[in-house]
Amino acid sequence: MKIFRLLPCLVLLCCACSRHDDAAVRALARRIIPDHEKEFRFERMADSADGPDCFELESRDGKIVIRGNNSNSIAVGLNHYLKNYCLTTVSWLACNPVEMPDVLPQIDGKVRIEARTQERFFLNYCTFGYTMPWWQWKDWERFIDWMALNGVTMPLAITGQEAVWQRVWTRLGLTDEEIRTYFTGPAHLPWHRMSNLDYWQGPLPQEWIDHQAKLQKKIVARERELDMKPVLPAFAGHVPQELKRLYPDATITRVSRWGGFADQYRCSFLDPQDPLFDEIQKAYLEEQTRMFGTDHIYGADPFNEIDAPSWDPGTLAGMAERLYGSIAAADPEATWLQMGWLFYADPTHWTQENIRAFLRAVPQDRLLMLDYFCEFTEIWKQTEKFYGQPYLWCYLGNFGGNTMLTGNFRSVSERIEDAFANGGQNLKGLGSTLEGFGVNQFMYEFVLDKAWDSGLDDDAWIDRLADRRTGFRNEAARSAWRTICDSICTISSRTGHSTLTNAHPCLTGNWHWTTKPDVGYDFPTLWRAWQQLLSVESPRNTYRYDVVNVGRQVLGDYFLRERDRFTAAYTARDTVALAHSGIRMREILADLDRLVACHPEFSLGEWIAQAREFGRKPEEKDYYETNARTLISVWGDSKELSDYANRTWAGMVSTYYAERWELFIERVTEAVKAGQEFDQEAFDRESRTFEYRWADAAYPLTLPEAGDAVATARELADKYAPLFDAEP
Structure with a gap:
């Protein structure tokens, strides 16, 4: 009889708990961390309607309790826990997994954080x-x-x-x-x-x-x-x-x-x-x-x-x-x-x-x-x-x-x-x-x-960023990220910002305003940061992305130096040096394409496949693909915006950028051998014809297969180390 008397109380207690649970954030947690969703409680605060947005975190009764004044604040609280306790990054792209520890870390005491702006x-x-x-x-x-x-x-x-x-x-x-x-x-x-x-x-x-x-x-x-x-x-x-x-x-x-x-x-x-x-x-x-x-x-x-x-x-x-x-x-x-x-x-x-x-x-x-x-x-x-x-x-x-x-x-x-x-x-x-x-x-x-008064200063934020990219604390990773934030990421983005690999080829400069290879650091600094990252052992997808992304920048930056050597050989009419630099430029582009193929965020194939998915008939699929190709290549009907949306993507490097540079190397070499000046305007017209052909879905593409990101990055770092170490 006592058991039956307790049942109404238990029902009322369960109902009270469910009323406190935030359904929107629970559904969010179920989507991104389904194996751990039941280990959380998401509660609405009852007394914060007129104050700033805020959230609280604590461990209680075997659960991670996250409460806030609204669903948005509770979601920020969940992310604060994921980033700073689980060392987990949730990507804005669905292609990336959410990588969690097997056991959720406990929270000491109660953490309360308020927004600095609404x-x-x-x-x-x-x-x-x-x-x-x-x-x-x-x-x-x-x-x-x-x-x-x-x-x-x-x-x-x-x-x-x-x-x-x-x-x-x-x-x-x-x-x-x-x-x-x-x-x-x-x-x-x-x-x-x-x-x-x-x-x-x-x-x-x-x-x-x-x-x-x-x-x-x-x-x-x-x-x-x-x-x-x-x-x-x-x-x-x-x-x-x-x-x-x-x-x-x-x-x-x-x-x-x-x-x-x-x-x-x-x-x-x-x-x-x-x-x-x-x-x-x-x-x-x-x-x-x-x-x-x-x-x-x-x-x-x-x-x-x-x-x-x-x-x-x-x-x-x-x-x-x-x-x-x-x-x-x-x-x-x-x-x-x-x-x-x-x-x-x-x-x-x-x-x-x-x-x-x-x-x-x-x-x-x-x-x-x-x-x-x-x-x-x-x-x-x-x-x-x-x-x-x-x-x-x-x-x-x-x-x-x-x-x-x-x-x-x-x-x-x-x-x-x-x-x-x-x-x-x-x-x-x-x-x-x-x-x-x-x-x-x-x-x-x-x-x-x-926007939140998290209590982390910028140095601590960088260290925590490094930790969640690898999944654990590692001094080499922290040092690499300090270098990236302090010495690499020092200038704002520019319109058409890119490494020279993505630019319309020319002997000096970058030809057009839509491809600007400006950086605010010297090359050896970036090379050392990549080396530090590659010394870490981590199974995380975020780590694999980082070694590809930083390596992509390293190879892209070095290409500019090789192009300048190619130009010096042209000026000196040195056919041996010209041939050597031409081979090296081709090699860098091929290796760059192979590296970025190791992570799906750098995929021309994915961009095209998503576009074609909108069509039912072949001609409809071709329409969407042509539109997709156009934007990231010629952009419009004149050179004005050409390459503005350039991207170092697997498949785009090999079928578009490398093909332009191949044509350029051939025409410059022919000019030197014929004892003539290189005709940039004639090359521009020839290249432009190719660019518009490429932008059409009828132009065939061969897209690379993905390899192992870390193994490929380390292989390329070893291959180029003698050259990179020699850079002043």
């Missing part, structure tokens, strides 16, 4: 082209988990908007052919959305539009489950030129040309003061809210890398006022989110007078600015803290998805601390505006960690 932003329009265009839900699911674990509260969420626009433009009278032709191919859609580019590689297939709409519903639902506020787009004035046929009196103008594209790809802009503007805004926001809901934060960027119709400050103020007014009329709770990149990119036109007029035309606190490239230029310091409007300090860190080991670690830390101290009360948070995921995940985790 808002943490992530993503960039460009990321949706350079990294995400071919993602399926499994990719998004891991990435959203990564954002929650790193405390992101405001993710940019622009997937699927073409489905919304298709409905709006149809309602306004455009035909299906006009609408889908107006859209670009999938990988180029970010620049269509930013009013830079229309029609390129269109028409956009209907299956793509439908797929992305379904995907967006999953994306925003999961982000909201984890207490994020997705930033959805609003209408910023970009319209199809064909709309002029239906509305001949509308104030529609062609914007300035962009990216070297031919005139036929220019965008059209509807003046915000035209009555049609409010009608389109209302239709768009109502349809988008019906499909995807709203958190009342809208991204709108009317003049990104294009000229405004007028540079008169009064006109700019009127446009800003009307643009915000059109959003607020559709959603009275709206906040407008605006990139600050335009102020950095065009300082000639965006004078302080024009910036002030534009920003102050919007009601106070209804405009949120992203200070876009703070590791290089802080606009908040040039604009009296954005003239009082709220803003977020953002780290960009990567252009075009370039695979370059960069990120000015120490100065980023100093600038963030300076912003917290002197950025004013209208500094609302931190964020990142990366164009592509590239190779430097640790820098983004570092920036987002700065």
